[in-house]
Amino acid sequence: MKVKEILTEKEGxxxxxxxxEAAVRGALEGGVSLVSTYPGTPSSxxxxxxxxxxxxxxxxxxxxxxxxxxLEVSAAAAASGLRSFVFMxxxxxxxxxxxxxxxxxxxxxxxxIILSADDPSMYSSQNEQDNRIMARLAGIPLLEPSNPQEVxxxxxxxxxxxxxxxxxxxxRTTTRISHMRGVVELSPVIKGKEKGYFEKNPEQHVVVPAxxxxxxxxxxxxxxxxxxxxxxxxxxxxxxxGGKSLGIITSGGAYNYVMDVVSENDLKVKILKLAFSHPFPxxxxxxxxxxxxxxxVAEEVEPVMENEVLAIMGKYNINKKVFGKLDGTLPRxxxxxxxxxxxxxxxxxxxxxxxxxxxSTNLPLPVRPPVLCPGCPHRGTYFALKxxxxxxxxxxxxxxxxxxxxxxxxxxxxxxxxADYCISMGSSLGIGCGFAKATDQxxxxxxxxxxxxxxxxxxxxxxxxxxxxxxxxxxxxxITGMTGGQTNPGTPVDGxxxxxxxxxxxxxxxxxxxxxxxxxxxxxLKETEKVFKEALQCEGVAVVITKxxxxxxxxxxxxxxxxxxxYTVNQENCIKCxxxxxxxxxxxxxxxxxxxxxxxxxxxxxCGVCVQVCPKNAIEVKK
Amino acid sequence: xxxxxxxxLIGVGGQxxxxxxxxxxxxxxxxxxxxxxxxxxxMAQRGGTVITExxxxxxxxxxxxxxxxxxxxxxxxxxxLRAINKVNKNSFVIVNSSPIIPFTVxxxxxxxxxxxxxxxxxxxxxxHLIIIDAQxxxxxxxxxxxxNMVLLGAACATPGFPIRKELIIKSMKENLPPKSLxxxxxxFEEGFSQIGDN
Numbered sequence: 001m002k003v004k005e006i007l008t009e010k011e012g013x014x015x016x017x018x019x020x021e022a023a024v025r026g027a028l029e030g031g032v033s034l035v036s037t038y039p040g041t042p043s044s045x046x047x048x049x050x051x052x053x054x055x056x057x058x059x060x061x062x063x064x065x066x067x068x069x070x071l072e073v074s075a076a077a078a079a080s081g082l083r084s085f086v087f088m089x090x091x092x093x094x095x096x097x098x099x100x101x102x103x104x105x106x107x108x109x110x111x112x113i114i115l116s117a118d119d120p121s122m123y124s125s126q127n128e129q130d131n132r133i134m135a136r137l138a139g140i141p142l143l144e145p146s147n148p149q150e151v152x153x154x155x156x157x158x159x160x161x162x163x164x165x166x167x168x169x170x171x172r173t174t175t176r177i178s179h180m181r182g183v184v185e186l187s188p189v190i191k192g193k194e195k196g197y198f199e200k201n202p203e204q205h206v207v208v209p210a211x212x213x214x215x216x217x218x219x220x221x222x223x224x225x226x227x228x229x230x231x232x233x234x235x236x237x238x239x240x241x242g243g244k245s246l247g248i249i250t251s252g253g254a255y256n257y258v259m260d261v262v263s264e265n266d267l268k269v270k271i272l273k274l275a276f277s278h279p280f281p282x283x284x285x286x287x288x289x290x291x292x293x294x295x296x297v298a299e300e301v302e303p304v305m306e307n308e309v310l311a312i313m314g315k316y317n318i319n320k321k322v323f324g325k326l327d328g329t330l331p332r333x334x335x336x337x338x339x340x341x342x343x344x345x346x347x348x349x350x351x352x353x354x355x356x357x358x359x360s361t362n363l364p365l366p367v368r369p370p371v372l373c374p375g376c377p378h379r380g381t382y383f384a385l386k387x388x389x390x391x392x393x394x395x396x397x398x399x400x401x402x403x404x405x406x407x408x409x410x411x412x413x414x415x416x417x418x419a420d421y422c423i424s425m426g427s428s429l430g431i432g433c434g435f436a437k438a439t440d441q442x443x444x445x446x447x448x449x450x451x452x453x454x455x456x457x458x459x460x461x462x463x464x465x466x467x468x469x470x471x472x473x474x475x476x477x478x479i480t481g482m483t484g485g486q487t488n489p490g491t492p493v494d495g496x497x498x499x500x501x502x503x504x505x506x507x508x509x510x511x512x513x514x515x516x517x518x519x520x521x522x523x524x525l526k527e528t529e530k531v532f533k534e535a536l537q538c539e540g541v542a543v544v545i546t547k548x549x550x551x552x553x554x555x556x557x558x559x560x561x562x563x564x565x566x567y568t569v570n571q572e573n574c575i576k577c578x579x580x581x582x583x584x585x586x587x588x589x590x591x592x593x594x595x596x597x598x599x600x601x602x603x604x605x606x607c608g609v610c611v612q613v614c615p616k617n618a619i620e621v622k623k
Numbered sequence: 624x625x626x627x628x629x630x631x632l633i634g635v636g637g638q639x640x641x642x643x644x645x646x647x648x649x650x651x652x653x654x655x656x657x658x659x660x661x662x663x664x665x666m667a668q669r670g671g672t673v674i675t676e677x678x679x680x681x682x683x684x685x686x687x688x689x690x691x692x693x694x695x696x697x698x699x700x701x702x703x704l705r706a707i708n709k710v711n712k713n714s715f716v717i718v719n720s721s722p723i724i725p726f727t728v729x730x731x732x733x734x735x736x737x738x739x740x741x742x743x744x745x746x747x748x749x750x751h752l753i754i755i756d757a758q759x760x761x762x763x764x765x766x767x768x769x770x771n772m773v774l775l776g777a778a779c780a781t782p783g784f785p786i787r788k789e790l791i792i793k794s795m796k797e798n799l800p801p802k803s804l805x806x807x808x809x810x811f812e813e814g815f816s817q818i819g820d821n
Binding site for chain 2 (some may be wrong): 003018044107146176179180182183255260263338354356360364365367368370414448581587589
């Protein structure tokens with residue numbers, strides 16, 4: 001399949017789509033006009049597809065500077081009568097939360113969908129928060145798809161629901177839904193409105209207390225009506241396998257595991273699948289509970305529906321057993337799979353479930369942590385900084401390295417070990433300010449270009465104003481790297497693929513009043529080390545911008561130009577000092593069983609920085 | 624119990640596991656079969672373990688139960704052992720014999736077992752084990768990068784594989800750049816011919 005087919009494939013056709021790709025098609029079938037995001041795994045591929053097709057689709061798309069801005073852009077479009085779609089990873093909704101809460105109060109005119117991609121088991125995230133709870137906190141209707149077909153269909157439904165009640169709609173996926181591929185049957189693409197018109201009505205759009213108190217009341221009325229829709233929605237369906245001793249209430253990815261266990265073991269149970277799950281369809285759930293002897297709630301991460309079920313049973317004085325997370329039948333943490341669900345269900349059904357023999361190995365297996373790529377410019381930054389610290393005879397164990405969210409946090413690992421504290425997007429500066437005040441230790445903060453624009457600028461301003469002694473290293477690789485290479489305000493291209501102004505990080509740093517601001521190419525180790533030595537002796541805020549494109553960009557550029565340089569080790573000159581292996585640690589350089597140092601030509605990216613590292617000129621271009 | 628064919632792929636980032644999986648999945652869809660597949664994206668883009676798993680037939684979840692895979696394609700020897708919990712002694716297991724040694728081994732913070740002991744262990748556990756030097760075959764076919772297609776070819780030739788060769792080739796044509804198609808097709812055919820009577 002080619003990406004374009006997500007737009008061009010006709011009604012009735014079938015595509016093998018990723019959940020994220022299905023979200024794009026669903027938005028297009030729903031007549032979306034404006035789409036915004038800040039990239040975050042597991043939602044990133046939605047943006048990658050829009051970046052490629054938005055122009056042809058006649059849709060406006062942007063990579064906003066952060067999730068809050070993205071949500072605001074979409075909210076304004078929806079207030080102007082356009083259908084809009086904003087998506088982000090689960091923790092992105094925390095960044096957007098302030099405007100998220102208020103947008104639910106103000107409501108919308110055109111349909112607006114907010115997609116939150118949660119990450120159970122934290123494959124690419126710092127926490128496991130369950131944003132179904134955010135739906136309850138905000139009072140927003142919630143949709144939970146179980147597969148790519150449902151992602152697509154619920155997008156369309158979501159726009160209609162959103163317009164019917166003039167309220168944004170939250171869709172919660174999980175990693176396994178966003179990154180699941182399945183057969184999707186298509187409906188026609190509808191061209192959205194090109195421009196909207198904003199009709200002034202401060203009572204609806206300005207959340208001053210006098211108006212907000214009215215909005216709050218109206219929101220509760222809306223939720224009451226939407227609950228009736230949820231009670232009678234065909235999205236909340238019963239699968240009856242012929243038996244009433246156990247009723248299973250489930251949603252999202254957990255539904256898939258339940259179904260596979262039920263089918264494989266031919267279990268006679270009754271299943272209630274909830275895809276329109278907030279406001280919780282009390283009446284439908286009550287009927288279901290009354291139709292079975294006992295209940296199992298299978299859901300991924302928090303016992304959200306389980307608590308709702310228990311509340312309903314309390315309210316109606318029903319005495320039945322409820323199995324789930326709270327009694328330990330199923331685990332509270334991490335994502336589920338068929339084995340975990342099967343183990344849980346084995347405790348509550350009167351049947352011996354299929355139990356296969358599981359093989360294992362006693363051999364030690366190599367650890368493959370994510371690693372800075374061959375050719376990654378960050379490696380030069382860290383190597384040069386370490387050298388400067390050593391030359392100045394600073395005690396490294398006393399230095400606090402405050403890192404941030406991005407590839408450069410991989411310096412956490414050996415041999416660099418330059419990440420001591422890292423909690424959220426843009427936090428390296430605020431945390432750095434705190435350490436600078438609370439201790440006499442040297443503070444070095446690291447942040448990437450995209451993360452700097454996202455939430456780092458406020459921290460820099462804070463550091464300057466409060467006279468903190470901090471070295472800020474901005475690792476500017478000209479792209480949002482870890483999520484796969486999306487544009488950001490520092491890139492000369494925007495989300496539509498059009499030329500765009502590059503916002504200058506150096507200009508922002510100078511404008512903030514930082515005492516020392518310098519930009520350097522991190523592939524030039526000597527010069528970088530020199531700049532760091534100066535910066536480390538600065539008494540105020542020093543900003544060093546190490547600027548060189550991400551290896552993914554230079555690799556693509558080299559492929560296009562037919563440049564194919566590889567480096568090799570001249571074994572006669574090599575004295576096996578192992579600086580390149582143990583201190584520089586490029587994944588392309590390795591030690592053979594015979595003890596010789598070699599470079600894997602398949603991995604070598606041709607950046608040549610290792611040449612500068614070698615004291616004996618033993619690394620040379622491969623002929 | 625329904626008839627579901629379960630395939631596990633495991634490799635290292637950059638080896639083309641997701642591409643090989645997509646080719647199989649689209650071929651299954653074109654044949655009119657239901658197919659669900661799970662991919663890994665994100666932090667482990669290069670250098671990390673990459674797993675895709677899928678079920679062809681009437682299944683809802685793409686994740687394979689432990690011990691239930693009908694076929695495993697391991698793009699790297701040690702990775703075959705990493706996913707050994709997914710197969711049983713009667714599964715077909717195809718293993719690429721070329722190791723990829725991570726930097727953690729050079730740093731001395733992890734170990735890579737002797738290749739011979741990996742194969743030894745696999746042989747004692749798996750009845751239908753197929754070890755292929757996919758790198759060498761791909762090189763001979765024209766490009767070392769085509770090792771994923773060598774392994775796909777071998778997989779397609781195993782007994783029980785639910786999709787005919789012609790459909791896989793058609794799917795390759797739709798999913799691979801025209802420039803590299805010839806080399807990839809050669810690699811696929813070479814892989815296919817590696818399978819005798821297992």
